[in-house]
Structure formats: C-alpha cells, structure tokens
Amino acid sequence: MxxxxxxxxxxxxxxxxxxxxxxxxxxxxxxxxxxxxxxxTEPAPPALIPPGVTIGGIAVGGLSPEAATFTVQERFEQGLPLIFNGRPRLAPSPYALGATVRIEQAVERARNAQPGDEVGLTVLINGDTTRDYVQSVARRFNRESVDAALVLHKLRPKIVPERMGVTILRADLTATIHRRLTAMSRVPVKIRTQKSRPELTHRAFRTTIVIHRGSNRLELFNYQRLRKRFRVATGEKVYPTPLGRFRVVVKWRNPWWYPPNSRWAKGLKPVPPGPNNPLGSRWMGLSVPGVGIHGTPNGGSIGYSVSHGCIRMYIPDAEWLFNTVDVGSQVFIVSA
Structure with missing residues (x-):
C-alpha cells in the first residue's frame, strides 16, 4: 500500500x-x-557619437551614426545663394557646382572621436563643373555697353540714354564658390562685376538743330528742350537745301567766300571777310559738301527760299548760334 x-x-x-x-x-x-x-536579454542600443563632436562645423554629438549622416547630408545639400545687384538671384545646389562629399568616412571618424573633437569633412570639387556653371551665370548677366542715340520723334529730338556694360568677374566668382563649398559655408556670395562705359553718352547731344525747310525756321534744342527759334532762308527750288540728318563739321569766324563750282557762280571772285561777304561773319559747315549755316548781309531774304542751298540767318542770330553749338552737333533738315 x-x-x-x-x-x-x-x-x-x-x-x-x-x-x-x-x-x-x-x-x-x-x-x-x-x-x-x-x-x-534585449539588443544593445547603437553607440552614439561622443558629446560635443562636430563634423565640418556641424554639431553631431549625442547623435546616432544614421542621424549624424542625415544631419550632415541635409546641411551639405543646401543651395548657395548668389547675389547680383543687391538681390538674391540664384541658389544652385552644391552638386550643380561640382561638389561631392564623403560623409560616411567623417561619421565613422566621429564615432571614434573624443568628446569635443572637430572632425573634418572632405568636400571634393570638380573644377570644370564649377567653371561651366560660372560661365552660364556670365551669359545670363553680362551686358554689353550701349551708346546713347539721337532720333527725331514728331519733329523733336529724342535721346535714347546710354547703357553701362557689365561683365561678371568669373575667376573671382569661381574662387569664392570654391571657398564656400570647402568650408561648408552657405553665406551668400556677392557676384562682383566690372562696368564698361559706352563711347557715346547723352552729353554728345547737348545741342541739336532742327531746320524746317518748308516754313523757313531753325530750332535749337538743348538736349530735348527747345531753347530758341529763328527765322531763316533756305534753298530755292532749283538749289534746294538737302533733307536728312547731318552734323556741324567746321566753325569759321570771319570766313572768306569762295565761288563754288556751279553755273550760278561762274565768273565770281572770292570775297574776303567784311560787310559785303555773302557768309556774313560766321560759317558753320555741315557734313554735306557746300552747305552750311551762315549769316547774310541780305536781311531781306530771311523767311524765304532764295539761297543756293545754304541756311541763311540774320548776322546777330548766326553769331549767337555759332557761340552755342559745338562741332559735332546734330542737324536735322525736314520738309515741314
């Protein structure tokens, strides 16, 4: 039992x-x-980067390697602002500028660093890519200088202002971009330029003459503002004053008059300066052979089309105009 x-x-x-x-x-x-x-037993947590460690100036202390890689990658991929004429105009990525970076190696060194260490970040730059990008910037912003221009608009002179030329300093921009990228800096880059002046500025058109052949008057403009108007005599029908655009090429005080090679002057002799000189006391020759603006002792002809192609003025008016216009002043002769 x-x-x-x-x-x-x-x-x-x-x-x-x-x-x-x-x-x-x-x-x-x-x-x-x-x-x-x-x-x-649980898996051991990943080893963190020691406190105070930085990679290329970026704080990664206390982060996991994965988080550190993401942080550095995010900072590296930020665009680099380019400033032109005081305004942000472009912000290319570092890849567009030819830069690549070795983040994994830097993170590995950071894992083994001492607290507070600064770990360098290797940024590789393809110089050809950077130069190509800078060349594209130059094509976009370079500007040729443009001379001032003078046109006749509604029988009045109109000045189209000159424009300064701008040239990007490519070598300077390339070097600055290189420094920013290697330092992991995204401080905006000011695009430096060199200005070029046009050969002809608006000051070349300080005085402009407009001669109205049909109404026998001469108008003097200071730049675009009418300064003074005169009655004149112009060419008769057989010897018309030419129409078009000309300029003052010579200015003579007390000129001699020489008979031109024309049928109407056959047999005439040269006339020295004096009260009987057909040119008066002043001659402003135009850029057309044998034609000019001058005084005349024959005041009764003013207001009529009676000359042999020249523009006659009262002698005091011709002297005043002579002292006001420059050699090179533009002269428009119109039919109105």
Missing part, C-alpha cells in the same frame, strides 16, 4: 511538470527561463 502511494505521488509530479513545460513553450519561454528568475 505504501509503494502504491509513492508511485501515485511521483506520477502527479511528472504530470504537473509536463503541464508547466507546455505552458512555457506556448508563452515563448525556454526551460532555462523557468529555472531562473532573471529578465530576458
């Missing part, structure tokens, strides 16, 4: 152990776990 009881107790213990083992399997706990009272 005692042996029977002992066997029954052993059977019950085995049965209980089997139940507990099955429960442990279902719960994902090994037999060893049941035999110990310790907690389960």
């Amino acid at each position: 005692r042996r029977y009881g002992t066997a029954l107790a052993a059977f019950s213990a085995c049965a209980l152990a089997g139940v507990l083992f099955a429960f442990a399997l279902a719960s994902g706990v090994g037999a060893q776990g049941l035999a110990t009272t310790g907690s389960t």
